[in-house]
Amino acid sequence: MIRIGAFLVGLFFSGWLLVSATMGAFNFVTNPAAPTAEHEFHKKPEPVDFSFNGPAGKYDRAQLQRGLQIFKEVCSACHSLKYVSFRDFKDLGYSDGQIKTIAQTWPAEAPSINPETGEAATRKPTPADKIPAPYPNEVAARAANNNAAPPDLSLMAKARHGGPDYIHALLTGYQAPPAELKKKFPEAMPGKTTHYNPYFANLNLAMPAPLTTDGQVTYGEGAPKPTVDQMAKDVSAFLMWTAEPKLENRKRAGTAAVIFLLVFFGLCVGAYKNVWADKKAHA
């Protein structure tokens, strides 16, 4: 009885799936899906040789400091970094005094309350504060940016396929839309408030190219030349740090754990052989 029931259920599901597959295949042949602009023009980010790649990779402190400089001078005009505190910059190699200066000279101020009137106010940030957002709320962010609110960047390097490679590709990928695109997909051409970038999911994004010219940011002494590519790499590395500040602790702990476990594995194999010696001997 069970087997007859099962046979009928199986016949129904399998049969109907094969019918659906046949109908789908017929539809696929007679009425193939139209190619999309994204399918033809979207590019995958090229891998960047970051210092933190690989199982033993570490952050390059000087690069993170340059990245912070770019974030402060360029990105922070529109983007927030709400999960990062000024005190966290200690990881970038800054002293307490330097962090205090960075906090006090930050372009945006921290929200506060006027102690006299109780009204909303702002004050100079302290090292304990999270990085203040450039806009007081999402409505303000939208109003200032053609209704496209700039996303928070704290986790961006983990929130997109390709991570820091993607950020680097996006920042350096702005270009004039190819003539092909205009010919084949005129509706996919950038509008008045969008900008063509083949690394962006739907090819056109609201953000204009933030890094436009070499030397846009002045680096300190001994730093590499601030080309657009270099600046994009530096800020991508910085955003990887904001997304994964414990990366170095993680890899260090991991190396120790793997060494410990290899020794443990060796001991277990030895114990196993020892315990089973009399049972396997006459096999």
Next chain:
Amino acid sequence: MSFPWANEYKPSNPFMRYLDEKLPLPRFVYNAVGAGYPVPRNLNYFWNFGVLAGVALMVQIVSGIILAMHFAAESTVAFASVEHIMRDVNAGWFIRYAHMNGASMFFIVVYIHIFRGLFYGSYKPPREMVWHLGLVIFLLMMATAFMGYVLPWGQMSFWGAKVITGLFGALPVIGTPIQTWLLGGFAPDNAALNRFFSLHYLLPFVILGVIILHIWALHIPGSSNPTGVEVKDEQDTVPFHPYYTAKDGVGVAVFFLVFAGLLFFAPNFLGEPDNYVQANPLATPANIVPEWYFWPFYAILRAFTVDFLFIPAKLLGVLAMFAAILLLFFLPWLDTSAVRSGHYRPLFRKFFWFGLIPTIAILGYCGGSHATDGIVLISQIASAYYFAHFLIILPIIARVETPKPLPTSITEAVLGHAPGATLQPAE
């Protein structure tokens, strides 16, 4: 416990003798996973995965309890509280990544454990109850994992919750009220997050309870073995401790090596980047996919594209997805071959390795991919085979197959001299 020659617990220490009189807990442990449990001497490494699943559950419970101390189950701050754990809690990143990847490790070992059972016929009498309780554990694990994935309140958490509870919405008439009742609202929100947190904390302990039943039911007939031949005398068995505790030690070491590789060097490899974006009911991700361990079932769900008479395709997909798991409960009656082990079943073995395993791998791939026409087509063919394999092919194989001769005993299979080996069913 199950065999007359099992070692008896004889405490030598006076305190242990006293304890054994008043509360024989050490005796219970000794008989369950100690020297008092005789186990077939020929188990291979596939028999490690039950213990490994237990280890994985313990990792999840311990890391989960610590996470719950820092997590805030409230929709406006849940996402930020996870980031707080990752950044400011001492070793919080370790606990959180351990819990995240621990779930994947748990499913990896449980899937291998299930495939072990499928290949070696562990679901056959007298161990049907062990198999059924195992499937109950699997269903509870799926529910627990799904609800856990919702808690960080990222984009995939939110949209996953919406899609999965939407499955109940496909039921006629009662569907929408059930979905609303499950979520505590019309869409996932704080009410859903709170109840998922509560249940996510509860269910692992329910799983623990069912695991005790699972082991209890196993100890009545005793463990199965790769030949599928039942234990005949003392020669066929060794005490669980120290023989299999030593062997499980090796398995545990390998388990933790793989786990450490994932946790420390590729903690986000199995995750979706979208879940690092806070839940936003107004922005649908381009491709809503569940965690990898649900991909095969997700592919079956999406494979139904055509309505059948008055049954909408979506409902068919939901029914098929649940049927894909529930049909495993009927396996003891579908596969009637008296031979348990796939080693001695030439036809069964071919369909297992060249039919079932590739099908599930293909379904997994399709379930994780963007549902293009081609992907849907492949998942339809693979799903058709999946149902046919269990419901049609297995019962037929059991009837038409001529099994290879079985060894007369486990000891003979181990020692290799096989004079007088005859064709003989397992029971």
